[in-house]
Amino acid sequence: MVTSxxxxxxxxxxLLGNIVSRLHSVDFASADCVSRSWNRACCRVLCxxxxxxxxxxxxxxxxxxxxxxxxxxxxxxxPHFAIVSVGLCVDLPEARxxxxxxxxxxxxxxxxxxxxxxxxxxxxxxxIETRWRTGNAAGSGIxxxxxxxxxxxxxxxxxxxxxxxxxxxxxxxxxxxxxxxxSKSGRQSPAAIMIFSRSQQCMxxxxxxxxxxxxxxxxxxxGCCSLQYASGSSRNTAALALVFAEDMNxxxxxxxxxxxxxxSSALLPVGPTCQVTSIKEIATLKTKLTARREGSYENLDVLxxxxxxxxxxxxxxxxxxxxxxxxxxxxxxxxLEKVEWVTSLVFHQVLEGDEESLIVDGIGIKSxxxxxxxxxxxxTAISSTANASAYIRSFKQGSTTGGDKREVFGGxxxxxxxxxxxxxxxxxxxxxxLRDNFPGVTLGGMFSVLEIGRGDSTLYxxxxxxxxxxxxxxxVVYLIMSYTP
Numbered sequence: 001m002v003t004s005x006x007x008x009x010x011x012x013x014x015l016l017g018n019i020v021s022r023l024h025s026v027d028f029a030s031a032d033c034v035s036r037s038w039n040r041a042c043c044r045v046l047c048x049x050x051x052x053x054x055x056x057x058x059x060x061x062x063x064x065x066x067x068x069x070x071x072x073x074x075x076x077x078x079p080h081f082a083i084v085s086v087g088l089c090v091d092l093p094e095a096r097x098x099x100x101x102x103x104x105x106x107x108x109x110x111x112x113x114x115x116x117x118x119x120x121x122x123x124x125x126x127x128i129e130t131r132w133r134t135g136n137a138a139g140s141g142i143x144x145x146x147x148x149x150x151x152x153x154x155x156x157x158x159x160x161x162x163x164x165x166x167x168x169x170x171x172x173x174x175x176x177x178x179x180x181x182x183s184k185s186g187r188q189s190p191a192a193i194m195i196f197s198r199s200q201q202c203m204x205x206x207x208x209x210x211x212x213x214x215x216x217x218x219x220x221x222x223g224c225c226s227l228q229y230a231s232g233s234s235r236n237t238a239a240l241a242l243v244f245a246e247d248m249n250x251x252x253x254x255x256x257x258x259x260x261x262x263x264s265s266a267l268l269p270v271g272p273t274c275q276v277t278s279i280k281e282i283a284t285l286k287t288k289l290t291a292r293r294e295g296s297y298e299n300l301d302v303l304x305x306x307x308x309x310x311x312x313x314x315x316x317x318x319x320x321x322x323x324x325x326x327x328x329x330x331x332x333x334x335x336l337e338k339v340e341w342v343t344s345l346v347f348h349q350v351l352e353g354d355e356e357s358l359i360v361d362g363i364g365i366k367s368x369x370x371x372x373x374x375x376x377x378x379x380t381a382i383s384s385t386a387n388a389s390a391y392i393r394s395f396k397q398g399s400t401t402g403g404d405k406r407e408v409f410g411g412x413x414x415x416x417x418x419x420x421x422x423x424x425x426x427x428x429x430x431x432x433x434l435r436d437n438f439p440g441v442t443l444g445g446m447f448s449v450l451e452i453g454r455g456d457s458t459l460y461x462x463x464x465x466x467x468x469x470x471x472x473x474x475x476v477v478y479l480i481m482s483y484t485p
Contacts, residue, residue: 049257049483050077050148051410053444055119057130057141061094067122068144069102079107079146081154081242083194083412085114085446086142087132088225095142096228103146108156110240112196112224115417117143118431118445127435129428131417131447145412145444147481151250152191152257153184156229159197159205159239170205171335173241174212181245189214190245192259194412194479195221195452197239203346203364205239206452206470211332211342218259219470220479222414222448255485258406260395262433263453264388266381266419266474267323267347267374269461270309274300276326276369286351288359294370302353309373321376322350323474324360325460327467328369345457345469347374374460376474381419384459388478389433395480396437406484408438413445414452414477430476453477 054071056064082103086095096111103109116131130141147154157180159173181190193213195206202223209219227237244259274291277299281287291300310316326346333339348360350373396408415430426432434443450471457467 046076046078046148047150047254048485049150049152049409049481050075051145051442051444051481052077052147053119053143053145053410053442054122055117055128055130055141055143055444056122059140061090061140061142062098064140064142065095065098065102065144068142069099071122072144072146073102077146077148079103080149080152081107081147081156082109083145083242083444084109084111084142085117086111087140088113088115089140090142092226092228099144108154108242109229110156110194110196110242111228112198112446113226114222114224114446114448116447117141118413118415118428118447119143119145119443127428127431127443129415129431129445129447143444143446147410149244149257151247151254153180153245153247155180155243155245157241157243158229158237159241161236161238170208173205173239174209174334177209177241177243178212180243184245184247186248187214187246189217190243191216191257192218192220192244192479194242194244195219195239196224196227196242197221197452198224198227198237202239202450202452203362203471207330207342207344207468208332208334209241210454210468210470211340212334218261218479219452219454220261220412220414220477221452222446222477223450223452224446224448255483258482258484260480260482261453262388262391262395262478262480263455263459263472264381264384264430264433264476264478265459265472266376266378266384266416267325267460268377268380269325269372269374270312271305271373273370273372276365276367276371278367279365281363282359285363286359286361287348287363287365288357289365290357291371299356301355302358303355305373306353309375313375317375319350319353323347323374323376324350324358324371325374325457326365326369326371327457328364328366343467345460345467346471347473349473376418381474385429385433385476388476389436392433392437392478392480406482408441408480408482410442410481411438411444412479412481413443414479415445415447416451416472416474416476417447417449418474419476434478434480451475451477 052072054068056067058064118129120127157176160169178188273294277290279289329343332342348362352359411434
């Protein structure tokens with residue numbers, strides 16, 4: 001009797017799983033696409049979410065990419081997305097080519113030029129925070145973070161600004177997010193959105209996204225110098241959104257991935273509440289304004305106010321370390337439907353000040369808006385970071401006391417480039433709330449020109465908490481990823 005030869009398709013799922021578990025991550029990802037039986041075997045092997053991250057500071061970009069790619073793929077993982085942050089001196093298109101060659105152009109990959117990275121060095125295995133400056137050769141580093149999230153669909157959506165025109169296509173950006181989320185989860189708002197923006201006007205973008213998404217949607221991100229993505233690049237790309245939506249068709253037995261955020265600030269409110277009396281938008285996205293103290297009819301002597309604040313603080317604060325926090329009320333809608341008033345707190349860096357006027361970074365201020373002066377303050381930063389750490393500690397304790405055990409498997413940090421050793425005696429201070437509470441958990445991060453995180457004005461000691469505040473200066477936004485089986 002002649003029997004047909006045994007093929008790999010005749011193997012049991014347990015034996016097939018044993019085979020695929022021995023594959024390298026890239027080959028494992030390929031095996032997952034062979035057939036349904038292979039996919040089931042791969043899903044049994046890799047069933048829990050995972051984050052893998054590494055950074056390299058080798059000046060040879062090809063060597064640096066090989067190093068971080070080998071490290072993140074050394075353990076079994078099937079990448080669903082990738083975040084790449086490179087130094088200011090790195091050739092971003094070349095970095096994109098090298099990264100997509102090692103991973104795949106089919107997965108969502110965000111590439112950005114940042115002001116520094118937070119993560120574990122591929123050579124020393126030490127966890128470090130490194131800030132870069134323009135023209136510094138140390139800005140040739142690269143950070144690669146990849147994630148596997150079973151039961152979650154991930155997509156990359158771009159925001160375009162038509163060449164030669166001012167308006168962004170914000171409404172289309174938002175409806176694209178809605179449509180992706182609805183098609184994958186059955187809900188209009190996704191579980192989480194990570195925004196990477198290179199626009200100084202991203203406040204309007206984030207403000208609209210905050211308005212459009214449900215309160216349960218986690219929104220985090222950072223401002224970058226330039227952006228690219230795996231499927232292509234365009235000079236008119238103003239922002240990229242990495243969108244995470246729960247898969248309504250996820251296989252039985254797959255648990256729930258959740259996203260959580262914690263915010264920290266370094267801004268101390270000083271001086272009286274003032275009201276803008278006149279504004280003039282000038283070149284390169286700056287605003288010249290005059291103001292008066294609330295309840296007064298005389299225009300404010302800005303220079304005298306700054307000197308008064310310095311005397312009260314008993315130290316000299318540089319002009320560029322001052323910000324104004326403008327409370328503004330604007331109407332908001334998507335495609336001109338359901339117009340509503342939204343009150344938000346928006347920060348503008350002070351550039352110059354004299355007896356008559358104040359020049360600040362950014363536009364969008366109107367006469368009648370009120371503001372307070374804020375200054376960069378080490379004591380406030382240390383206190384706020386301690387509060388963030390305490391909150392994360394209570395979150396950690398709460399995850400083990402309930403009936404379902406919630407496990408934190410990764411985190412990502414968006415921190416301000418202006419914080420550093422001039423602020424803190426302890427090195428790597430910004431990442432300490434996550435490192436101290438979750439030792440051994442994979443963490444990555446970047447230093448940005450601004451930080452995006454949903455919140456309100458209570459973070460900045462404002463008496464009223466009705467003002468939304470989603471774009472921050474000199475702060476840290478912590479994203480925590482957890483999984484409940």
